[in-house]
Amino acid sequence: MKKNLIIVLLGVGLIVYASTVIASRNTIYYYTTSETEDIEITTNERIKLGGFVVEGSISKDGGYTVFTITDGNKEIDILFDGFIPELFQENMGVILDGVLDNNIFFADDMLVKHDNEYVSSDGETYDVKSYSK
Amino acid sequence: MIYNTGIIFSWISFSLLIILFFNKKNLYTEILVRVNLFIQVLLFCLLEVGLFLNDFSLSYIANFSAKSTPPLYKFASLWGSLDGSILLWNLCLSLFMYFYLKFYKDPSSNIDVKIFTLIMIFFVGYTVFSSSPFAGCIELATVGCSSSTILPFADLVTSNIGRGPNPLLQNHPLMAIHPPMLYIGYVGMTMPFVAATSRLYSKKEDSNSWIEVAEKTTYIPWLFLTIGITLGAAWSYEVLGWGGYWAWDPVENVSFIPWLLATAFLHSSKIQKTQNTLLNWNYILVGLMFLSTIFGTFITRSGVLISVHAFSNGNIGTYLLFGMLLFGLIFIVIGSRNIEYFSKSKKIDNWFGKSGFFVYNNIFLFSSALVVFIGTIFPLIYETLYSRQITVGRAYYDILVGPLLLILLGLMIFSVKLSIRNLNIRKWLNEYIILLNTALIVTIFSLFLLNNSYSLIITVSFSFILIFITVNNLYKNFRVPKGNSSYWTGQIAHLGIGIFALGIILNVSQSYSTEKELSSFEEFNFNNETYFVYDAIEESLPEKNVIKLPISDTEHTKYTSLNIFKNSSQQAISSPAVFRSIINDIYITVKFIDEDSYKLIVRNNYGVLIMWIGLLITSLSFLPRLRKNEV
Numbered sequence: 001m002k003k004n005l006i007i008v009l010l011g012v013g014l015i016v017y018a019s020t021v022i023a024s025r026n027t028i029y030y031y032t033t034s035e036t037e038d039i040e041i042t043t044n045e046r047i048k049l050g051g052f053v054v055e056g057s058i059s060k061d062g063g064y065t066v067f068t069i070t071d072g073n074k075e076i077d078i079l080f081d082g083f084i085p086e087l088f089q090e091n092m093g094v095i096l097d098g099v100l101d102n103n104i105f106f107a108d109d110m111l112v113k114h115d116n117e118y119v120s121s122d123g124e125t126y127d128v129k130s131y132s133k
Numbered sequence: 134m135i136y137n138t139g140i141i142f143s144w145i146s147f148s149l150l151i152i153l154f155f156n157k158k159n160l161y162t163e164i165l166v167r168v169n170l171f172i173q174v175l176l177f178c179l180l181e182v183g184l185f186l187n188d189f190s191l192s193y194i195a196n197f198s199a200k201s202t203p204p205l206y207k208f209a210s211l212w213g214s215l216d217g218s219i220l221l222w223n224l225c226l227s228l229f230m231y232f233y234l235k236f237y238k239d240p241s242s243n244i245d246v247k248i249f250t251l252i253m254i255f256f257v258g259y260t261v262f263s264s265s266p267f268a269g270c271i272e273l274a275t276v277g278c279s280s281s282t283i284l285p286f287a288d289l290v291t292s293n294i295g296r297g298p299n300p301l302l303q304n305h306p307l308m309a310i311h312p313p314m315l316y317i318g319y320v321g322m323t324m325p326f327v328a329a330t331s332r333l334y335s336k337k338e339d340s341n342s343w344i345e346v347a348e349k350t351t352y353i354p355w356l357f358l359t360i361g362i363t364l365g366a367a368w369s370y371e372v373l374g375w376g377g378y379w380a381w382d383p384v385e386n387v388s389f390i391p392w393l394l395a396t397a398f399l400h401s402s403k404i405q406k407t408q409n410t411l412l413n414w415n416y417i418l419v420g421l422m423f424l425s426t427i428f429g430t431f432i433t434r435s436g437v438l439i440s441v442h443a444f445s446n447g448n449i450g451t452y453l454l455f456g457m458l459l460f461g462l463i464f465i466v467i468g469s470r471n472i473e474y475f476s477k478s479k480k481i482d483n484w485f486g487k488s489g490f491f492v493y494n495n496i497f498l499f500s501s502a503l504v505v506f507i508g509t510i511f512p513l514i515y516e517t518l519y520s521r522q523i524t525v526g527r528a529y530y531d532i533l534v535g536p537l538l539l540i541l542l543g544l545m546i547f548s549v550k551l552s553i554r555n556l557n558i559r560k561w562l563n564e565y566i567i568l569l570n571t572a573l574i575v576t577i578f579s580l581f582l583l584n585n586s587y588s589l590i591i592t593v594s595f596s597f598i599l600i601f602i603t604v605n606n607l608y609k610n611f612r613v614p615k616g617n618s619s620y621w622t623g624q625i626a627h628l629g630i631g632i633f634a635l636g637i638i639l640n641v642s643q644s645y646s647t648e649k650e651l652s653s654f655e656e657f658n659f660n661n662e663t664y665f666v667y668d669a670i671e672e673s674l675p676e677k678n679v680i681k682l683p684i685s686d687t688e689h690t691k692y693t694s695l696n697i698f699k700n701s702s703q704q705a706i707s708s709p710a711v712f713r714s715i716i717n718d719i720y721i722t723v724k725f726i727d728e729d730s731y732k733l734i735v736r737n738n739y740g741v742l743i744m745w746i747g748l749l750i751t752s753l754s755f756l757p758r759l760r761k762n763e764v
């Protein structure tokens with residue numbers, strides 16, 4: 001019984017160790033736009049960037065959608081090439097997936113936040129205006 | 134009216150449960166259990182009535198339903214958000230309690246009633262003390278309700294339209310049935326937990342009786358979990374328009390963990406019954422199954438993780454953690470009182486026979502569960518340690534879970550006619566030589582048509598071998614019925630998994646997509662078929678505006694649409710147009726609509742229907758159990 005217990009514990013330990021190692025090699029970081037200033041991000045590192053779509057910033061450039069997002073403190077320009085899952089619009093909280101290079105974020109995946117409020121890292125709450133077409 | 138009645142009956146239910154917990158007379162037990170079930174049904178109906186009468190003086194209804202919500206989604210709004218879903222949870226729990234005590238009650242002791250009641254008290258307590266779907270609205274928000282009370286007889290204010298359910302939850306009928314299926318699956322895991330803890334607590338000589346009850350009561354929630362997960366995947370595919378069905382999202386993961394553990398237990402309990410081994414292991418599995426369902430609710434409902442599904446916030450998180458701790462403690466204490474019993478567990482004597490294979494099966498299923506668990510909590514731990522938010526990439530699961538599941542598929546091939554003695558490979562090969570060769574030939578032929586990769590070849594051949602062998606076996610034995618029902622259940626489930634594996638590997642390895650830019654009344658070619666795009670149609674329904682784009686191939690016209698929901702969060706959902714066939718789906722979604730020019734994403738998704746068929750067959754594995762009135 002004791003021997004079995006040791007084998008099981010060793011096995012579990014091994015899996016936990018291996019999973020942790022592999023998980024830490026496959027992490028994707030979340031940043032708010034102002035956090036990108038404080039933390040060094042290597043070019044080509046994939047990150048998730050959260051923020052609010054700045055009003056009047058959306059335009060089309062070739063196949064790309066170009067817009068700017070902010071968390072209330074810092075704005076970052078986005079070059080988006082990917083599937084827009086929901087009708088994407090101004091003032092909406094989004095989380096983008098991509099690479100940051102020279103203050104331009106190349107994103108190819110977008111998640112629209114479901115709630116109506118966006119809380120920035122400084123704790124301030126920004127309301128999203130209601131939908132209008 | 135509904136507000137007062139609801140809250141008061143919640144209290145009554147809670148008090149009844151307290152009485153039930155301390156009650157010593159058997160006579161009252163049965164009555165109390167029935168009354169409790171009755172009250173839970175009543176509460177459920179009461180909230181439904183409120184939803185249909187648009188009683189917006191209830192905070193929950195004002196915030197998660199609207200006048201314009203269609204009836205089906207009004208009905209489903211009951212479980213659309215946290216507080217209401219706890220009500221459904223309680224209803225399921227009291228149903229299972231009634232069911233369990235009717236069929237599986239330990240005649241010599243009352244401890245099973247007590248443990249079940251304790252669990253029920255825990256969940257009903259939440260609606261009584263923390264937040265209730267019957268809470269009355271005392272302060273209005275712009276739309277809906279911003280502040281509420283769980284005490285009765287307060288003066289209420291009534292909002293006039295209601296906020297409506299989350300758009301995602303009112304876009305497809307599947308959303309109305311997928312959550313209850315999962316809930317039944319989750320809640321049902323209480324039964325094996327009660328069976329194990331109560332029967333071991335009363336320490337009898339024939340202590341192995343717990344395993345029979347636990348095994349029987351695990352199958353039901355396992356079945357519902359299977360159906361629930363399948364429906365969730367189907368919903369994701371049909372509604373969300375991203376072309377996929379499983380994203381290793383934390384909330385998907387937490388429904389998968391209990392499924393893996395329950396699958397492991399359904400296997401390992403078999404060899405305990407026949408060979409009296411793995412006693413302690415089975416006990417641990419049952420405990421983990423139950424705790425993993427509470428953990429699942431914790432992840433879904435506490436909002437600790439960033440996820441498409443993390444719907445809500447509030448104090449439920451701490452409450453559930455406390456519950457896990459409490460039930461975990463009960464589990465450990467009862468376990469440690471039975472050390473002597475567990476030490477009677479026989480050793481596995483042949484590693485290449487039935488027991489050996491079942492142990493391998495358990496090792497790989499448990500490892501998968503562990504890997505998924507770590508992937509799920511890793512971001513939490515990371516954030517605690519480094520105060521940075523992260524997610525774990527998909528690659529993590531591909532690297533770790535993929536191979537584990539492939540090994541399990543391989544093991545399943547031998548599951549047919551596995552003798553208790555050592556498996557004789559030569560004899561086995563001889564018996565199945567024709568089938569094996571046919572399967573391999575089919576594999577080779579199908580590989581000519583496909584883009585090849587290493588994992589594809591292995592998976593396809595494993596799947597074909599498994600499918601051929603199980604079908605052959607089912608057919609042979611169908612003509613001469615013999616064997617017990619759980620054997621049949623296993624074979625059908627394995628056949629389904631084999632077909633599913635074929636579908637999923639086709640999907641993963643063969644699917645591709647492209648983007649098309651077009652204007653109205655233009656056509657495009659994709660996968661040797663011509664598609665014609667019409668002009669977009671705008672439609673206004675009471676609850677939403679829909680922009681529909683008709684697309685037709687040579688035979689059918691389908692719509693891909695954007696659904697924009699009124700008076701709720703300002704979000705639109707893009708629904709795909711899907712041209713289906715057995716082998717592949719042409720799956721079209723809109724990326725952009727700009728005047729009358731469109732950017733479409735066109736996907737060729739392989740194997741999706743095969744996957745659903747496989748999972749459907751796996752779900753049908755309950756059929757043999759109906760024979761001989763076995764539950």
